[in-house]
Amino acid sequence: MTETSTTTNGSYTVHHHEYDVVIVGAGGAGMRAAIEAAPHAHTAVISKLYPTRSHTGAAQGGMAAALSNLEEDSWEWHTYDTVKGGDFLADQDAVEILTKEAIDAVIDLENMGLPFNRTEDGHIAQRRFGGHTREHGKAPVRRSCYAADRTGHMILQTLYQNCVKHKVEFFNEYYALDLVMTDVDGEQRPSGVVAYELATGEIHVFHAKSIVFATGGFGKMFKTTSNAHTLTGDGVGIIWRKGLPLEDIEFFQFHPTGLAGLGILLTEGARGEGAILRNCNGERFMERYAPTIKDLAPRDIVARSIVQEVQEGRGAGPNKDYVYLDCTHLGAEVLETKLPDITEFARTYLGVDPVTQPVPVYPTAHYAMGGIPTNNNAEVLRNAKDTVPGLYAAGECACVSVHGANRLGTNSLLDINVFGKRAGRQAVKYARTSEFVPLPEAPEQGVIDMLEHVRNNTGSESIAQIRKELQETMDTNAQVFRTEETLQQAAKDVRALRLRYKHASIHDHGHRFNTDLLEAVELGFLLDLAEVLITAARNRKESRGGHMRDDYPKRDDAKYLKHTMAYLTGDPMSGDPGDHITLGWKPVVITRYEPKERKY
Ligand SMILES: Cc1cc2nc3c(=O)[nH]c(=O)nc-3n(C[C@H](O)[C@H](O)[C@H](O)COP(=O)(O)OP(=O)(O)OC[C@H]3O[C@@H](n4cnc5c(N)ncnc54)[C@H](O)[C@@H]3O)c2cc1C
Numbered sequence: 001m002t003e004t005s006t007t008t009n010g011s012y013t014v015h016h017h018e019y020d021v022v023i024v025g026a027g028g029a030g031m032r033a034a035i036e037a038a039p040h041a042h043t044a045v046i047s048k049l050y051p052t053r054s055h056t057g058a059a060q061g062g063m064a065a066a067l068s069n070l071e072e073d074s075w076e077w078h079t080y081d082t083v084k085g086g087d088f089l090a091d092q093d094a095v096e097i098l099t100k101e102a103i104d105a106v107i108d109l110e111n112m113g114l115p116f117n118r119t120e121d122g123h124i125a126q127r128r129f130g131g132h133t134r135e136h137g138k139a140p141v142r143r144s145c146y147a148a149d150r151t152g153h154m155i156l157q158t159l160y161q162n163c164v165k166h167k168v169e170f171f172n173e174y175y176a177l178d179l180v181m182t183d184v185d186g187e188q189r190p191s192g193v194v195a196y197e198l199a200t201g202e203i204h205v206f207h208a209k210s211i212v213f214a215t216g217g218f219g220k221m222f223k224t225t226s227n228a229h230t231l232t233g234d235g236v237g238i239i240w241r242k243g244l245p246l247e248d249i250e251f252f253q254f255h256p257t258g259l260a261g262l263g264i265l266l267t268e269g270a271r272g273e274g275a276i277l278r279n280c281n282g283e284r285f286m287e288r289y290a291p292t293i294k295d296l297a298p299r300d301i302v303a304r305s306i307v308q309e310v311q312e313g314r315g316a317g318p319n320k321d322y323v324y325l326d327c328t329h330l331g332a333e334v335l336e337t338k339l340p341d342i343t344e345f346a347r348t349y350l351g352v353d354p355v356t357q358p359v360p361v362y363p364t365a366h367y368a369m370g371g372i373p374t375n376n377n378a379e380v381l382r383n384a385k386d387t388v389p390g391l392y393a394a395g396e397c398a399c400v401s402v403h404g405a406n407r408l409g410t411n412s413l414l415d416i417n418v419f420g421k422r423a424g425r426q427a428v429k430y431a432r433t434s435e436f437v438p439l440p441e442a443p444e445q446g447v448i449d450m451l452e453h454v455r456n457n458t459g460s461e462s463i464a465q466i467r468k469e470l471q472e473t474m475d476t477n478a479q480v481f482r483t484e485e486t487l488q489q490a491a492k493d494v495r496a497l498r499l500r501y502k503h504a505s506i507h508d509h510g511h512r513f514n515t516d517l518l519e520a521v522e523l524g525f526l527l528d529l530a531e532v533l534i535t536a537a538r539n540r541k542e543s544r545g546g547h548m549r550d551d552y553p554k555r556d557d558a559k560y561l562k563h564t565m566a567y568l569t570g571d572p573m574s575g576d577p578g579d580h581i582t583l584g585w586k587p588v589v590i591t592r593y594e595p596k597e598r599k600y
Contacts, residue, residue, distance in 0.1 A: 002017060003015050004016045004018050009203070009442060009445070010452075012202065012203050013202045013203070014204075014205060015202060015204045016205050017044065017204060017206045018207045018436070019042050019044045019208050020037075020041035020042045020428075021041045021208065021210045021212065021424075022043075022208035022211050022212070023044070023045045023214060023427075024045075024046050024211070024212065024214065024215055025045075025047060025054070025212075025213065026051035026054055026172070026214075027056040027156070027214060027395060027396075028155055028159060028395065028413065028417065029214035029394040029395025029416035029420035029423070030054075030215075030394075030420070031045070031159035031160060031162075031163050032394075032416060032420030032424065033212050033214060033392075033420045033421070033423045033424035033427065034168045035162050035163060035168070035421075035424065036421050036423075036428065037210075037427055037428045038168045039166055041210075041427070041428045041432065044169045044206060044208075045163070045168055045169070046171045046193065046206065047170065047171070047172055048176070048230065048518075049172070049173070049230060050172050051163070051170060052156050052157060055216055055217070055227065055230070056152045056155060056416065057152050057153045057156040057157075058152055058226075058228060058265075059152025059153075060150065060342065061129060061144060061146060061269030061272065062127065062144030062145055062146035062151045062269060062272075063102075063145050063151060063417070064102060064129065064132060064410040065078075065102035065103050065106045065143065066099065066102065066103065066143055067103060067123075067126060067145065069119060069124055069125070069126050069142075071141060071142055072134065075099040075100050075103070076099075077133065077134055078099040078143065079092070079096050080136050081132050081133055081137075081408060082095045082403075082404075082408055083095055084593070084598060085130075085131040085298045085407070086401075086402075086406055086407070086408075087406055087544045087555065087598060088404065088405075088557070088561065088588070088590075088593070088598075089401065089404030089405040089544060089545060090404030090405075090588075091400065091401050091404075091588060091589035092591040092592065093376065093591055094400045094401065094589070095402050097376055097418065098411070098414060098418050098419075101418045105414060105417040105418050106124065108417070109417065110124065112158050112161075112162045113158055114158040115147055116146065117146055124145050125145070125146065126142040126143055126144055126145055126146075127142050127144050127146060127269060127272045127338075128140040128142055128143075128144070128271075129144045129268055129272045129408070129410045130268050130272075130293075130297060130299055130302065131293075131296070131409070132296075132408060137292065137293070139293070140272075144269070148337070148338060148339070148340055148341070149267050149339045149341045151413060155413060171195065171204070173197070174195040174204060175196045175234070175518055175521075176194070176238065177194055177196055177238070177447045177450065177521065178194040178238060178446050179193060179211065179213075179238050179239065179242055179391075180192040180193065180205070180439060180440065180443040182437050182438060182440050183440075188242075188243075189389065189390065189437045190208075190211050190388060190390050190437070191207065191437040191438065191439050191443070192205055192206050192207045192443055193208065193211060194206075194443060196518070198514075198518070199512065200511065200512060201510070201511025201512055201514060205443050209390060209430065209435070209436055210392065210430045211392065212393070212423050212427050213238075213239065213394075213397055213398070214235075214394050214397065214423070215397045216231055216396045216397055217367060217371075218231055218233025218236060218237075218525070219252075219365045219366065220232050220233075220467075220526060221470060221474050221530045222252075222471055222474045223263075223471035223474070223475040224262075224475055225258075225263050225364055225366070226265035227365065232522035232526050233368075233525045233528075233529045234522060234525050235372070235397045236368075236525070237525030237528050238525075239393075240528055240529070240532065244372070244380065244381075244567075245373055245381065245584075246371065246372065246532055246566045247370050247371065247373035247381075247401065247563050247565055247586065248369055248371075248399055248401060248563050249368070249370040249371070249529065249532045249564070250370065250533055250537035250539075250540055250547050250564060251368075251369035252365060252369065252533065252546055252547075253365075253367040253369060253546045254303045254363040254364065254546065255363060255364050255366035255367070256268075256277070256299055256305075257271075257277075257363075258361060258362060258363060258364025259349055259350055259359070259360070260321070260322035261322075262349055265366070266345065266346070266359065266361060267339070268409040269409075270325060270327055271325075273334055273338055273339065274330055274334075275295070275325055276325075276326045277295050277306070277323055277324065278326050279309045279314040279324075280314050280317075280320065280323075281314060283314075285309055285314070285323075288305075289301060289304075289305040290305075290600035291600075292600055293600045298406055299366075299406060299407075300545050300546050300548070301600065304481070306323050307480045310323065317360055322360040322361060323360075323361060323362070324361065325358060327354040327358075328354070328355065328356060328357065328358065331355075332355045335354055343355070346359045363480055365474075365479070367403075367407055368397075369401070369545070369546060370401075370536075370564075371393070371398045371399040372397055372398050373563075373586070374393050374394070374400055375387060377422055378392045378393060378394045378423035379391070379392060379426060383584075384584065384586040384587075385586075389434070390430055390431075390434065392427050394419040394423035395415065395419070396412065396415075396416070400415070400419060401563060403415070404545060405544040405547060406545030454506060454520045455506065457502075457503065457505045459502070459503025459504055459505050460505070461500045461503045461505070462504060463504050463519055463523055464519075466497050466500055466501055466523060467526070469493070470526060473489070473490050473493040473494065473497075474490065474530060476489075476490075478490045478530075478533060481549075481550050482547070482549050482550065483549060483550045483551045487534055490534045491531070491534045494527060495531075498527050498572060498573070504520065532581060535577075535578035535581045536566055539564065540560055540564065542555055542556035542559065542560045544560065557595050561588055562585040562587055562588055563585065563586040564584075564585065564586075565583070565586050566582070566583055567581065567582045567583075567584065568580060568581065
């Protein structure tokens with residue numbers, strides 16, 4: 001460890017460190033970046049979780065790459081599917097990079113030791129996934145590389161082992177709470193990161209030349225979600241508070257098959273292996289919504305179809321509020337060997353055995369398509385075209401945009417590998433050719449003020465209650481179907497919650513392992529991002545991908561074939577809800593696929 005000095009600030013001990021490259025986040029994206037950076041530059045990874053507890057480890061179904069191991073495939077078909085799946089909002093130059101580099105990304109992991117499932121002749125096995133097709137939609141294609149239904153677990157373990165091999169320095173259970181910016185000739189330049197050490201309550205200032213954000217998603221703003229408790233959008237929130245833009249936050253993906261009532265994910269790999277969705281009459285209803293690829297339509301379409309079935313009275317169960325995922329015809333062997341985890345989840349959490357019974361499912365909040373805007377080299381944007389020197393983002397917290405308005409399954413594990421690697425490379429390149437930007441005086445002050453405010457608040461409101469109500473209003477008003485009316489309600493609710501948040505107090509006032517304190521800070525980020533989502537969603541008066549407006553059911557390319565760019569420009573507590581947010585646009589890059597109607 002390279003601590004340069006220790007000082008004090010009030011009751012806080014402050015440790016100072018210096019690194020060429022600091023990566024915030026030790027999920028797939030952060031560790032892939034670290035593997036690229038560490039051999040060439042002095043690199044640290046800061047993570048609020050022990051690395052192998054990151055959400056990447058929960059990923060089940062697989063990682064897409066047109067390897068053609070079981071049938072003919074091409075990166076061009078993969079590009080087309082991704083662009084069409086994203087409802088033509090993805091930047092096509094970025095998607096081409098994603099799909100071309102997919103092949104090397106899988107080989108890299110293979111070389112690092114990842115135990116993929118195999119074909120009989122020893123190649124990496126592949127399976128079908130929603131929206132992945134041959135010849136531009138003719139039929140589903142086997143493109144997803146997998147390790148049973150534990151692909152993310154294997155990726156995370158493999159990357160971690162390789163980080164250890166490359167001697168990456170980890171700061172685990174350190175919460176990054178601020179990005180330090182220094183005024184250099186009138187321009188704000190990133191100079192470091194301030195983190196809070198969970199075990200001691202001490203502060204760490206990391207002075208760095210290059211800073212990579214890889215902090216994952218923010219599904220915890222919803223009640224029903226597949227996301228881990230820790231996915232609270234801290235990194236995205238930090239960037240937002242610095243006045244830097246966020247892109248396409250209104251696009252959130254609801255995965256069709258969460259365990260009903262719980263939201264725990266059942267991978268789309270189940271449908272890839274042949275499972276079928278049925279309504280209360282036993283009907284395979286996806287035949288009506290997507291006649292060609294049926295249950296393997298992209299997630300936005302399947303999730304909407306499920307909600308529509310339920311709304312029209314064809315839901316199953318005592319309250320008619322879910323549908324069934326029928327795996328019974330797959331047989332015990334396929335379930336136990338290719339889908340063992342989800343088989344166990346259904347047994348454990350619902351007491352349903354997928355071998356003999358259909359499993360109750362309903363859409364669950366799953367993935368943030370939007371995030372911190374970057375160019376194709378993971379460089380963070382300060383507006384629709386200019387970058388912030390030395391600042392990078394990759395993985396779910398970033399928006400390149402390769403997923404457009406709706407991500408295809410298995411494209412995120414791919415994204416974190418391709419753009420994590422690019423972020424690491426670019427960070428090294430920059431660190432090698434630039435000097436440290438000096439830190440401002442007492443760079444930790446903002447974080448200490450924030451922590452002290454939360455710690456000393458004496459109001460009667462409870463953090464857990466505010467979080468619960470936030471999640472409830474987001475589920476009720478900003479989920480699969482949205483209208484101006486529901487979004488207005490959500491905006492009003494979140495504003496009221498923000499007011500109550502100012503008067504919330506915590507029970508634990510200590511310094512060691514104060515998770516109470518950190519949950520309060522995390523809720524602050526969730527409230528910020530919920531407001532961005534709602535404001536951007538109200539502004540986009542069309543339906544596209546994961547953003548479905550009942551009052552504007554059609555896609556409107558004339559007006560909205562462009563990315564939303566949201567900026568924090570005012571006081572969140574003044575004016576009408578959302579008045580503190582200024583919205584702008586960024587053009588979509590189209591290389592060869594002109595938008596057309598999306599049919600499956
Ligand atoms: C249940 C589930 C199944 C999925 N299955 C698939 C699949 O089969 N295929 C697919 O392509 N995608 C899948 N996805 C999506 C995919 O797994 C994620 O989008 C991807 O793994 C995100 O990786 P990441 O590195 O960006 O973030 P994460 O893996 O979430 O890592 C985030 C990191 O940031 C750190 N962090 C966050 N905040 C802070 C802070 N304030 N300070 C310090 N560190 C911080 C955390 O400690 C963590 O290390 C699935 C997602 C879920 C939830």
